Amino acid sequence: MAKIVFSQKHCMVNPLKMSQPIGAALAFMGIENAMPLLHGSQGCTSFGLVLFVRHFREAIPMQTTALSQVASVMGGFDNVEQALVNIAARTNPAFIGICTTGISEIKGDDLDGFLKTIRANHPELDSIALVDVSTPDFEGSFQDGWAAAVTRIIEELVNLPLATAKLTRRINILPGSHITPGDIDELRDIFEAFCLEPVFLPDLSGSLDGHIPAEFTPTTLGGISIEQIRKTGSACWTVAIGEQMRGAAITLEHRTGIPYRLFERLTGLAANDELMGFLSEISGVPVPRKYRRQRSQLVDAMLDGHFHFGGKRVAIAAEPDLLAAFSHWLHEMGCEIQAAVTTTQSPSLENIPAGEVVLGDLEDLEMRAAGTDLIVTHSHGRQAAERLGIPLFRIGLPVFDRLGAGQQVSVGYRGTRDLIFEVGNLFLSNAREPTPNTWIMSAECTPPRVSLKVQ
Amino acid sequence: MGTLGSKIQQVLNEPGCATNRAKPNLDRKKGSNKLLAPGAAAGGCAFDGAKIALQPITDVAHLIHGPIGCEGHSWDARGSKSSGPLLYRTSFTTNMNEQDIVFGGEKHLYKAIKEIVEKHNPPAVFVYQTCVPAMIGDDIEAVCKAAQKNFGKPIVPINVPGFVGSKNLGNKLAGEALLDYVIGTEEPEITTPYDINIIGEYNLSGELWQVKPLLDELGIRILSTISGDAKYHEVAQSHRARAAMMVCSKAMINVARKMEERYGIPFFEGSFYGVADMSDSLRRISQLLVDRGADAELLARAEKVIQREEARAWERIAPFKARLAGKRVLLFTGGVKSWSVVAALQEAGLIVTGTSVKKSTPDDKARIKELVKDDAHMFDDLKPREMYAMLKEARADIMLSGGRTQFVALKAKMPWLDINQERHHAYAGYMGMVALIEEIDKALSNPIWEQVRRPAPWEKPAVQDALHLHIA
Numbered sequence: 001m002a003k004i005v006f007s008q009k010h011c012m013v014n015p016l017k018m019s020q021p022i023g024a025a026l027a028f029m030g031i032e033n034a035m036p037l038l039h040g041s042q043g044c045t046s047f048g049l050v051l052f053v054r055h056f057r058e059a060i061p062m063q064t065t066a067l068s069q070v071a072s073v074m075g076g077f078d079n080v081e082q083a084l085v086n087i088a089a090r091t092n093p094a095f096i097g098i099c100t101t102g103i104s105e106i107k108g109d110d111l112d113g114f115l116k117t118i119r120a121n122h123p124e125l126d127s128i129a130l131v132d133v134s135t136p137d138f139e140g141s142f143q144d145g146w147a148a149a150v151t152r153i154i155e156e157l158v159n160l161p162l163a164t165a166k167l168t169r170r171i172n173i174l175p176g177s178h179i180t181p182g183d184i185d186e187l188r189d190i191f192e193a194f195c196l197e198p199v200f201l202p203d204l205s206g207s208l209d210g211h212i213p214a215e216f217t218p219t220t221l222g223g224i225s226i227e228q229i230r231k232t233g234s235a236c237w238t239v240a241i242g243e244q245m246r247g248a249a250i251t252l253e254h255r256t257g258i259p260y261r262l263f264e265r266l267t268g269l270a271a272n273d274e275l276m277g278f279l280s281e282i283s284g285v286p287v288p289r290k291y292r293r294q295r296s297q298l299v300d301a302m303l304d305g306h307f308h309f310g311g312k313r314v315a316i317a318a319e320p321d322l323l324a325a326f327s328h329w330l331h332e333m334g335c336e337i338q339a340a341v342t343t344t345q346s347p348s349l350e351n352i353p354a355g356e357v358v359l360g361d362l363e364d365l366e367m368r369a370a371g372t373d374l375i376v377t378h379s380h381g382r383q384a385a386e387r388l389g390i391p392l393f394r395i396g397l398p399v400f401d402r403l404g405a406g407q408q409v410s411v412g413y414r415g416t417r418d419l420i421f422e423v424g425n426l427f428l429s430n431a432r433e434p435t436p437n438t439w440i441m442s443a444e445c446t447p448p449r450v451s452l453k454v455q
Numbered sequence: 456m457g458t459l460g461s462k463i464q465q466v467l468n469e470p471g472c473a474t475n476r477a478k479p480n481l482d483r484k485k486g487s488n489k490l491l492a493p494g495a496a497a498g499g500c501a502f503d504g505a506k507i508a509l510q511p512i513t514d515v516a517h518l519i520h521g522p523i524g525c526e527g528h529s530w531d532a533r534g535s536k537s538s539g540p541l542l543y544r545t546s547f548t549t550n551m552n553e554q555d556i557v558f559g560g561e562k563h564l565y566k567a568i569k570e571i572v573e574k575h576n577p578p579a580v581f582v583y584q585t586c587v588p589a590m591i592g593d594d595i596e597a598v599c600k601a602a603q604k605n606f607g608k609p610i611v612p613i614n615v616p617g618f619v620g621s622k623n624l625g626n627k628l629a630g631e632a633l634l635d636y637v638i639g640t641e642e643p644e645i646t647t648p649y650d651i652n653i654i655g656e657y658n659l660s661g662e663l664w665q666v667k668p669l670l671d672e673l674g675i676r677i678l679s680t681i682s683g684d685a686k687y688h689e690v691a692q693s694h695r696a697r698a699a700m701m702v703c704s705k706a707m708i709n710v711a712r713k714m715e716e717r718y719g720i721p722f723f724e725g726s727f728y729g730v731a732d733m734s735d736s737l738r739r740i741s742q743l744l745v746d747r748g749a750d751a752e753l754l755a756r757a758e759k760v761i762q763r764e765e766a767r768a769w770e771r772i773a774p775f776k777a778r779l780a781g782k783r784v785l786l787f788t789g790g791v792k793s794w795s796v797v798a799a800l801q802e803a804g805l806i807v808t809g810t811s812v813k814k815s816t817p818d819d820k821a822r823i824k825e826l827v828k829d830d831a832h833m834f835d836d837l838k839p840r841e842m843y844a845m846l847k848e849a850r851a852d853i854m855l856s857g858g859r860t861q862f863v864a865l866k867a868k869m870p871w872l873d874i875n876q877e878r879h880h881a882y883a884g885y886m887g888m889v890a891l892i893e894e895i896d897k898a899l900s901n902p903i904w905e906q907v908r909r910p911a912p913w914e915k916p917a918v919q920d921a922l923h924l925h926i927a
Contacts, residue, residue, distance in 0.1 A: 011518065011567035012550040019524035040524075041586050042491055043500025043617035047528040050858070054532070059839075059862035066491035069618045072590060083494030090495060102522045102587040103618065106556060137524035138551050138587065212866055216843035380531060383544060400532075 002340065002352045007360035014362035014380060016317050017343040018397070020135035021099040022048035023145025023177055025062055028097030028131075030202020031153075032223040035061050035093040037083055039076060039109065040101030042066045044137075054400035056208045061219050063087055067103055076109050081118050088125055091218040094226050097149065098132040105136035129226050131156045141344040142397070143244045143319045146177035150201065150248040153229060154255060161233045161256045169197045169283075170235040172258065174249055176242025178322035178396060181209035182407035186415055187241075187266075190275070193290060194283040199228055199235065208406055233258065237282055241266060241411075242321035243348040264348055265325035266411035267419065268332050269298055294413035298420075302333065305420040308427040310334035315369035317362060317377040318396050320346035325410065326376055326395060327352050333420070339368030341377075374426065391430050393423055458596070459614050466627040469709050491621070497859065500617030502585050504625020507533065508706060509581060509613065509633070511657045511682040512690060514540035516577040518547040520564050520595060521585030525617070526550075534879065536661040538684050542577055551587060560593045568602045568610055578687040579609040579637075589616035609687070611636045623705060630710035633681065633690060638714065641691035643678065648749040650678040651740060652699040652720065655707040656727075658683025662883035666727050669764065669884065673756055675740060681710060694718040698743035700725050700736060721747070727883040729799035730768050734761045768885040772803050775892050780804035782899060785845065787811045787837070787856035788874055796855070796874065796891075797826050803892045808851050809834060839863045853899055868907050870898040 025036035025048060038045045045064035052060040065079040080098070087096060098111060111132040119125065133152040135145045171191060175184060184205035191198035206222025213221045233256035240249040240262040249260035261278060265271050272295075276287050312335045316327055320342050327337045328351075337354035341364050349357045358364045362377065366384035369375050375385045378396045385392035399405035409415040432438075499507075502525060510517050510533065519526040530546035537543065549567045551560050568580055580602075584595045595612045602610040613632045615625050643650075651670075656663055663683050670677060679685055679693035694714065699722035701711040711722040721743050725736035741749075741757040783806050786796060797807050809832040812820050823833060842860060845851055846867040854864040857875030864871035872894055874882065882891040 009570060010549070010563055011570045012523075012546075012548050014546050015523060015527040015530065015548060015550070017523050017550070018527045019522070021524060022528060037494070041500045041617035042496050042498065042621075043503045044524055046497070046499040046503065047524070050532070051528040053858060053861075057862075059866070063494050064491075064496050065493045066496045067586075067618050068491070068620075069589075069616070072586065072618050079493040082492070086492060086494030101524060102551075102556075103590065106587060106590050136522070138522035138556055139553050141523070212868070216840050216847075216863070216866070218839065383531065 001350055002354050003356040004345075004349055005356045005358045005360075007358060007364055009360075009363075012361045014366075014383070016341060016360070016362050016365070016377065016380070018051070018142040019048075019101075019137035020140045020142065020145030020148070021101050021137055022051070023142035023147075024097070024099040024133050024135045024149035025145075026052065026142075026177065026204075027146045027149035027153075027202050028095070028099075029061070029207055029220050030200070030204045030223045031095050031097070031229070032206065032220060032225045033094040033217075034207075034220045034223065035063055035087050035091055035096050035218075037063045037065065037087065037096055037098045038101055039065045039080060039098055039104040039111070040067055041072070041103060044101045044103070051398050051400075055398040056210070056406050057403075058208055058210060058221075058406075061091070065104075072103050072107055075107060076104055077114050077117070080109075080111070080114050081122075084118060084125060084128075084130070085122060088128060093128060093219045095129045095131070097153075098130065099135045099145070099149070100133070101135070102137045105134065105138075129157060141319065143177045143242075143321060144344055147244040147247055150174060150245065151251050153201065154232070154248060154251050157226065157229045158232050158252065158255055159230045165234060166236065167197070167234045168236060169195060171196045171198050171282075172232050172235045172238040172252065173198050173200045174238060174240040174245040174252070174260075175200060175202075176240075176244045176321045178319060178325065179204075179241055179411070180406055180408050181205040181207075182409040183266075183411045183415070185209065186409050186412045190291070190412055191279065193288045194279045194285045196279065196283050199232065200224060201229060201232060204406075210406055232256070237261065239263065239278075243324070243346055244321050265321070265328060267325040267416055268329040269295070269302065269413070269416065270332070271328075272298075272411075272413050272416065291413060294417070298413040298417040301417040301420045305424045306334055308424045309420075311336065312374060312427060313338040313372040314374045314376060315339035315341075315365055315372045315390075316375075317341035317365040317381065319343050320348055322396050323357070324348045324352060327354060329416065329419070330376075330423075335374075338372050339365055341365045341368075373430070374423070391426050393426055459616075459619070462614070462628065462631055463619055463624070466624065466631060466709055469627065469712070499622040499625075501615045501619045501621065501625035501628060502583060502617040503529070504622035504627075504706075505583060505613050505615040505629035505632075506625075507622065507657070508626045508629035509682055510543055511535040511680075512581075512685045512687060513537040513543045514578055514686045516542055516545070516547055516571045516575055516580045517583065518549070518564075518567060518571060518580055519583045519585065520549045520551070520560065520567075520588050520593065521583075522551045522587050523548070525583075525585045533657075534659045535657050535683060536659075536664075538664075540686065542575060545575075547571055556587070556591060559591060560588050561595075561598050564588075564593065564595065564598050565602055568598070569606070572602075572606045572608065577608075579611060581611045581613055581632075583613045584616050586616045586618045589618075609636065609640070609691075626706040627709050630681075630707045634710060634713050634717075637687070637690050638710075639691070639694040639718065641688055643692040643695050646678075646695050647676055648697060648747065649673075649675045649744055649753075650696045651675060651744065652678055652693050652696040652714070652722075653680045653683075653702060654699055654711045654714075654722070655702040656680050656683045660879060660881040662727065662881040662887060665881055665884035665887045666733075669737065669760060670740075672760060673737075673741070673753065675744065675753075681707060694720070696720055697747040697749070698722065698740065700740055702726065727887070728796055730765055730802060730885060730888050731798055733884050733888070734765060737761055764885045768889055769802075771889045772892050775896050776804040778896055778900070779892070781806060782852045782895075783808040783850070784895075785809045785842070785851040785854040785856075786874075787834075787842075787854065787860060797823055799888050799891065800895075801826065802888075803895075805895070808832070809837075809845070811835075811837065843867050853895060855895075868904070870901070870904065872898050 028036040042064040049062045065083045133149045181204045203224040207220040238260035331353035340354040340357045376393045526548035599610040599612040678696040679689035723739045726732040812833045846869040853870040
């Protein structure tokens with residue numbers, strides 16, 4: 001049981017956290033032909049947009065209601081109306097997802113009311129699905145915004161079950177914000193190998209996987225279609241990945257009666273054994289040969305790798321579900337989680353295999369990371385890693401100083417196997433060569449490698 | 456917000472701004488702050504602009520008073536380089552929460568300043584106002600005043616809530632804050648007749664260092680840049696410079712003009728991009744200094760350096776001319792950079808087949824027109840879809856633009872080069888222009904283009920048929 005510690009500082013230094021509105025905007029980007037719209041000042045959009053461009057190395061569709069000083073005080077109805085009309089005329093999307101920001105929340109703009117009035121006045125918007133979500137950036141964090149957006153999509157767009165015929169192989173998957181386009185592709189392969197038809201809500205693998213579209217499109221390049229979203233009620237199961245998606249899964253269950261199974265993480269041997277068992281059970285298909293081989297390869301990688309992971313001390317900072325996935329996996333490989341820092345409250349925090357979990361920033365991480373063998377966090381950890389002279393393994397978002405962030409895979413047997421190689425190689429390449437003084441020094445200065453804790 | 460309101464009006468009426476001068480009276484009131492179209496806007500807010508303008512000051516702690524959306528997505532993102540202090544790369548924010556919204560964020564802000572002073576003891580703290588605290592009425596000027604009194608060091612309010620306008624307005628408001636609180640507050644230990652300020656230069660990718668060695672050679676001292684690789688004390692002492700060069704035409708015009716007004720520092724508007732522009736800038740810096748009392752022999756020395764450097768640059772560009780001659784360039788960049796880069800590209804034999812004049816002043820436009828004659832198309836606003844079509848139909852061989860339109864080119868499988876603020880290469884001065892030509896050549900001659908444009912095997916009906924025949 002980890003102790004949850006709140007940072008007592010008044011000044012956040014080197015933020016780990018990002019805002020709710022852009023978490024929601026990213027979720028909306030997993031919908032086909034979509035345009036996320038932030039109801040705020042144009043900076044709210046532009047900062048988020050630049051961040052995503054640097055991370056995914058893709059064009060990012062994202063618009064703003066461009067609230068002026070006057071509009072933010074007098075109310076932003078005109079801005080929302082104009083924005084929707086302009087977006088419809090310029091980009092002809094199938095979906096517009098509207099995220100509030102701190103500015104519009106303080107004013108108290110009633111978006112539900114706005115949308116009703118706008119719908120009544122603008123028949124040209126009839127063919128466009130509109131979903132609004134409340135995401136003030138003065139509370140919660142990125143993954144909260146993502147989860148809230150998915151819940152709102154379900155509430156607004158999913159047809160009630162009477163209208164939908166059941167499809168026996170159809171399965172809904174609700175991935176958390178930490179699941180990359182690469183992860184989704186890996187999961188799709190796995191589910192399909194059990195003769196299931198997975199539908200991901202949202203599906204970034206269609207929009208932000210990095211591919212060359214046949215033609216120019218000003219909206220998202222792919223993703224789940226509105227039609228597919230409406231019919232999610234036809235599935236037999238829902239699989240949610242990450243504790244953050246529990247709310248969305250429950251909402252979908254209430255609306256459609258579809259039972260859900262939540263996997264807190266899909267990184268590591270045991271976690272994937274559970275997934276395979278579940279899929280085999282619900283599909284009636286025995287685990288395919290391919291995955292039996294992959295499991296065996298993962299076991300072998302664990303055996304080869306444990307020499308280099310055992311006793312290593314790791315400092316890790318990430319959003320709760322990503323923190324859970326990586327800290328449990330590293331712990332299972334024999335590492336000690338010396339520092340764990342996260343952004344927002346979550347039920348999964350108390351199970352993190354560390355003495356304490358700090359709700360804080362990268363300064364909190366840096367202060368606790370001295371003497372560790374590895375820092376695991378997003379690209380903004382680079383300054384701390386450099387100062388401390390500790391290697392950095394980049395996870396999450398943003399990763400702007402490495403290629404292929406959208407294709408980093410950490411789910412499945414194969415994903416876990418490759419992670420062992422990647423992180424293990426980082427340990428290997430930073431191994432210290434012994435010198436005549438190594439053992440003299442270590443006897444005097446180095447504390448014991450493993451703190452013996454009563455679990 | 457009374458003071459901020461009048462400050463904005465003042466900045467919008469900036470008489471030094473050519474764009475502004477050319478406008479009728481009514482339009483001028485709207486100034487650089489034309490209303491942004493909801494759902495069709497691009498670009499940053501005023502806060503973004505202020506941070507761009509001031510964050511290059513390297514030893515200052517930059518504290519953003521606002522919720523996480525203002526600072527959490529954008530810190531440590533720009534390529535402004537430092538020759539020493541690194542504090543500017545540390546991000547500080549009050550990360551306002553619900554409690555602050557209900558009870559006000561002033562105390563929180565004060566305590567945050569205190570923590571920074573205790574931990575880092577920087578020469579100054581810059582406090583940036585954002586939309587949310589502005590809406591709930593946090594008075595950052597008052598907080599900064601109290602903090603300055605208690606901590607005994609400059610705590611500078613930068614009053615730039617994002618919703619007051621565009622990035623450009625933010626640049627100017629940031630300049631106003633420097634004029635009000637920083638410039639002229641300290642005296643330099645020594646001054647020389649060769650002291651200059653470089654205003655509106657941010658040392659992106661270290662570009663200032665491509666130029667500085669030449670100034671050093673001429674004995675010209677940069678008293679302060681505003682703000683690339685600057686230190687707080689340098690900016691505070693910058694009012695003792697003899698002359699100034701204003702680099703990015705529209706961003707900091709108010710600073711240059713007011714420093715002339717208040718401290719009698721003459722300035723000219725110049726550019727470090729392009730061989731001819733670089734030479735012109737060296738000449739004008741020297742001339743201004745001589746006018747203000749420097750020894751006239753400086754002019755001759757400058758001329759010598761210019762001749763040597765130009766010859767060296769041409770010599771290094773010459774081998775590319777054969778390779779680049781006739782290649783067509785689409786150039787999308789802001790303001791003054793357009794014409795100076797156009798000239799440079801032409802020097803290397805490239806043909807500018809289109810350029811943007813969206814951010815250019817009438818003067819800029821005239822200069823571009825003169826340079827490119829009728830060959831080129833000047834676009835006020837080219838939609839990404841149209842850019843894509845131009846590239847896809849191969850009406851250009853390469854696009855030079857900012858990161859926002861990068862993927863328009865790449866998805867059309869066309870070479871692209873980053874020439875905006877986020878770029879990783881330095882293109883200033885004589886060697887910078889050689890570097891730009893080298894980069895264009897690298898992009899154009901990369902062997903991937905032949906491969907990535909090949910149709911996929913299943914897109915080749917002839918091959919498919921042949922295969923079928925073979926199998927049959």
